[in-house]
Amino acid sequence: MFHRSKPTTPRTAALILRLVCVTCTSIFAILPPSMAAPAKPNIVFILADDLGWSDTTLFGTTKFYKTPNIERLAKRGMTFTRAYSSSPLCSPTRASILTGLSPARTGITTPNCHLPQVILKAATTPSGPANHKATFAASVSRLDTKYYTLAEMLKDNGYATGHFGKWHLGPAPYSPLEHGFNVDVPHWPGPGPAGSYVAPWKYPDFDANTPDEHIEDRMAEEAVAFMEQHTAKPFFLNYWMFSVHAPFDAKKDLIAQYRKKVDPNDPQRSPTYAAMIESMDDAVGTLLDTLDRLNIADNTIIVFASDNGGNMYNEVDGTTATSNHPLRGGKANMYEGGIRGPAIVAYPGMVEAGSRSDEVIQSSDFYPTLLEMLSIQPQPNQSFDGISIMPALEGKSLDRDAIFTYFPHSPPIPEWLPPSVSVHRGTWKLIRIFYGGDDGQHRYKLFDLQNDIGEQHNLASKRPDLVMELDALIDGFLSDTNAVLPLPNPKFNAATYQPELEGKAQLKGESSSPKKQRRAKPVAGWRPKGTTKLWTNNGLLVVTSTGGDPHITARLPKATAAKRLVLHFTMSSDSSGPGQIFWQEQGVNPPFTAARSKRFDVQHDRKMHTYSVPLPAQQPVLAVRIDPSSAVGTIKISTVTLKTAGGKIIRKWNF
Incomplete structure (x- = not known):
């Protein structure tokens, strides 16, 4: 006689499930390792x-x-x-x-993640140094x-x-x-x-x-x-x-x-x-x-x-x-x-x-x-x-078409390039230099890595068809990642542009050297560098250089919270070349770079002239550096004053 079984209650089902789990666990416990479920690697x-x-x-x-x-x-x-x-x-x-x-997608494009400012969204910058044709993108910092x-x-x-x-x-x-x-x-x-x-x-x-x-x-x-x-x-x-x-x-x-x-x-x-x-x-x-x-x-x-x-x-x-x-x-x-x-x-x-x-x-x-x-x-x-x-x-x-490298920055190091993006496809590599060409156009470097692993022969002019093809891939990549891009630099000054210096830079001094040069003593709070000599005379700070590129630096007693600063000073010069002001920002290395500097025109007629140079800092300022010229000569400087853009005096040097 056939009997229909009773419906299984939820409680009964739970008991059965527990028995099954216990049984399975016991079975796996006695199985040899070769038959047990493999562990995750x-x-x-x-x-x-x-x-x-x-x-x-x-x-x-x-x-x-x-x-x-x-x-x-x-x-x-x-x-x-x-x-x-x-x-x-x-x-x-x-x-x-x-x-x-x-x-390009995360927006982290520089190693600035140790700096105090928290930036979670990349941004364009409205302008850049006058000797650069493109601006630099502002990187995310976390x-x-x-x-x-x-x-x-x-x-x-x-x-x-x-x-x-x-x-x-x-x-x-x-x-x-x-x-x-x-x-x-x-x-x-x-x-x-x-x-x-x-x-x-x-x-x-x-x-x-x-x-x-x-x-x-x-x-x-x-x-x-x-x-x-x-x-x-x-x-x-x-x-x-x-x-x-x-x-x-x-x-x-x-x-x-x-x-x-x-x-x-x-x-x-x-x-x-x-x-x-x-x-x-x-x-x-x-x-x-x-x-x-x-x-x-x-x-x-x-x-x-x-x-x-x-x-x-x-x-x-x-x-x-x-x-x-x-x-x-x-x-x-x-x-x-x-x-x-x-x-x-x-x-x-x-x-x-x-x-x-x-x-x-x-x-x-x-x-x-x-x-x-x-x-x-x-x-x-x-x-x-x-x-x-x-x-x-x-x-x-x-099965991949290409890889891309996005670097919208230009640190001043050997072999540096202006803000760029590259694509590798097969053995070909194309570098696009943003707005680096004539009339605001991009500039390109094309290399056949199979035959030129050292990237010595730019084939862009010989293969315009391939440049166009690979550049279209770059466009697609930048669009897909919503990359924050460099822009044409509205402050670009062709008079300061020296394309022959692209890729040329001196080595940065080593952090631990067996032979350390003795640092020159500061004079009235300013320290001379290199072949520069410094002394005071009748209320003036006298700067001389026998080797070109004279420059002096001064540290602030403490980092200033103000970012928009202006350096005011009066000086005379019998040297030549443009002047340049650098500033050191808290947590940023190296301390002085062209990206954190402002050039200014100098009257080298041995007469006193007053100069006011803005310092658009991004972080609190620790020190300032004055490069009054770019050649051999004598410069005399009277009072130097660092103020906020609103006129508040941060530091004043009297000589």
Whole structure:
């Protein structure tokens, strides 16, 4: 006889579900590891700071630097020969990694995220220096918490998240702790290590464990502790190294060792920088050793990359910090040396060990790539400017048309360019220089990287059809990202424009030199520089120069909160050339640059003339510098007064 069963009540269903769950749990508990559900892979993301394409031994471009642990990592995965940072400077690239978005879209286009002013929306600037044809865009200064970062995504998918090392995307409430990380060590918002790589350093509430402790050794130690604490669940270790950013110092014994190996004919010849490279590589080795010791290397995805190209504008040990040869340029410019760097992705069982790829990848690709590797879907309506590079990791070609680099700025460094944007498609690269041509038109540089990796031959005039084709891609990119663009500069003065000086600049003085020049003593609050001599005579400040470009500086007793300032002074001159006033702003380095200066015409007739020069500062002013001429001569200055635009006296110097 067939009997119909009674309907299952909600209470009965719940009991059945509990029995099923208990049974399944018991079954998985007795299954051998090979049959149990695979654990989610761990992720270790190592980002070097300012590490150039030729700063490792991966590509056969250096004989001086030693990176055996980076080579060891390369043997575990795939090395990319054409890996590009999203920007030639650090903060924009860092934001790109965490969001998968271009700096053109986030608005973070300069590394200003340590400065006090909070800017969450990029803006155009109405004018620029008179010797520039285009204005500079005003950058965002914090990574807005509105973005759903890679760390937040992984945290919401069961990962323990830890950030170690450099951040430079804003202090609290924009620190790693507000962007998805459970741990942030040493919780430092600055642009580089605090004071020194070797203790004593200046991190608040983060003291050295031993005298002369190296910060990278300590960061690796902290990262090891994090991994050891999270072996029972998947972790995301975000190790963003301080190395090899300025300040330039290292372990003394290592510097001494490399000093013995210097080849004066090798463009890489700074023993300090070589020692910094070695400490960076040691930290990579510490992480690899730990993954092996914990038996989790086979279930860990490792990404290694750099945030921009190698630094070739700081002077260290009497030479450039490094050389990116055969690439042109370096950090902070748009040539290959500024945006091309080493990159490795390792994941046993998925990525072939010891493999290489010539596919073009960019920083914004890592977020979508990791999601695909982990089978995690993006949030609804979440999109990326990058793409998943999984096909490349599988040895295939990528289906992408082009990558873009947006840098609407012009720092005065070797190989500098005016505000620019570039596109890479295949082996071709086009740089658009905003309004850099004649009659307000853009100017272009076109390079065939396959045959001209050093970007020495501009083919724009020979291939106008290709320029037009690639420039249309740039237009589409700028429109899609809603990029805030440079504008034609209404204050452009052709008389001050010197196109022959494009790309030419002196090296910045090294931050730690074995031979330090004695600083000249101040006179009446003003300090002479270089070949300038200074004294007072009958109520006048007398400035003489035997080597050209005389200039004097004065610090204010305290930073002034006023931004719109005017410097008033009276002077006579028998020198020649225009005058220029510089001002130093709080939290901005280097202290004096052309971007924060104003030129003025000088009457060199030995008669006294009064001058009033506006100082449109963006941050509180710390110091002012007067360049009264650009040649040999004698200048006599009477009272100097710094006032607000409203007439309030900030500082007055009497002689």
